[in-house]
Amino acid sequence: MCEALQFEFMRNALLAGILVSISCGIIGSLVVVNRIVFISGGLAHAAYGGIGLAFFTGTPPILGAALFSVAFSMIMAAVSFKNRHRADTIIGVIWAVGMALGIILIDITPGYNVDLMSYLFGSILAVPKSDIWYMIPLDIIIVSSVVILYKEFLAMSYDEEFTFIAGIPVRLLYFFLLGMTALCVVMVIRVVGLILVIALLTIPPYIAEKYTRSLGRMMALACLLGILFTVLGLWLSYSYNLTSGATIVMVAAVAFFISQSFEITKKRNKIKVRK
């Protein structure tokens, strides 16, 4: 790993992995406890429409994806706020339409489109310095927003009705959360690709949830786990010449299954003790 760090692309990859893990740990925790994993998956795929639009108009892809994804997140927020259980169909439609739009826009864009696969499966090793400069302010926005509004986000996530009665504008907060999720998803697309976004957004928080008793600690542990998975995945992909995005997700998946089987044995032991 140390010798690998001599390369600038490797240093960039490591930095991007860490930045993405931080925002994923925080937003992913909120996504998991609010049960909006499907919405975040829809946002990731809809973001592809934004990438297509950006290629078509010649703007930076990450900017196009961010704007497009945030716009879609507002629609999804409006659709899902009142009726979270019935919104899945519309989310599915937005999911597919965004993706199809992106592909058609790239089709009709003149020129050679080599970058397409890198947005589907990620290309952390090709992250340019300029993308890191997008990620740092995004991370700062996400971290500071959640720190400032921590108690409101916690209350809304746990008991939306009670939080509404207390006079907190939960609707606004929900739109804000989805907007931030959209931004976070756009960042993750760069690293693991939009196909694998959901894994990095949900696996670290899901594991962290089991071992913590406060949302703040869940976020912190999820960030650390995310960093561990990306660094380890990056190292494995470098050593064995594997696709980095897929390797990172496989590392996370292995950790997920280990923690899951730990829980199952723990439950079994409890039952034995009771007997």
Place this chain on the structure above:
Amino acid sequence: MKPDAIQVRNLSFSYDKTAILQDITFTLKQGDFLGIIGPNGGGKTTLLKLLLGILAPDKGEILVLGEAPHDAKHRIGYVPQHTDFNLRFPVSAIDIVLMGRLRRSSIGRPYSRKDRSNAEKALDRVGMAEYRHTHIGELSGGQRQRVFIARALAAMPEIFFLDEPTAGIDPHFETDLFSFLKELNKEATIVVVTHDIGVISSNVKSVACVNRTMIFHEQGKITPEMIDMAYQCPVDLVAHGLPHRVFADHEEK
């Protein structure tokens, strides 16, 4: 003069053209202890949500402590029906009680020292101080209910709304809860929604039966009309063995 705790005039509410509540009018004085009974699906919880300002009425007027429900929010304490949602959620008892201190004016700031001491006091008052850092999923149903009562208490409200507070919890908790509420009633107005007449009869000051319309009885008597309205109630009555305490005598009228 103190405003009435609740003043409802000609209230109607419907979901998708199905009338849930029709033309309800009643006044509850401050310091009262109201039990709202009625069959399942009769509109008890809907009435409560209207009083809390979660739902807006189709017709009619609601005043809580002389204000529109949403303006009176910080003077209202609310204990919801189900407290067994989100048991995996990473929160401890004190985190939940602190939510009772949420204010629009303090958005974006951490809880103050006063918020924390009030939350601690509330948790202590329901006898749950030693569980303050316990994860919500590790508490029993009764303990969890106490935490939610503490959350309502933390706001130091003037009126409490409790929705089916004893549903699914052991009978021992029921006795404890109502003696606690009687004590609390010395300083605040209390409204309890329940389908269990037995527990209401020996504890409350007034009774209302809701089944689309409402019958209100200030003396806390459960009248035969109420029984007719909430036809499954007699089962509860017999089960608790208290019919003589709650039935108005038929010959009196």
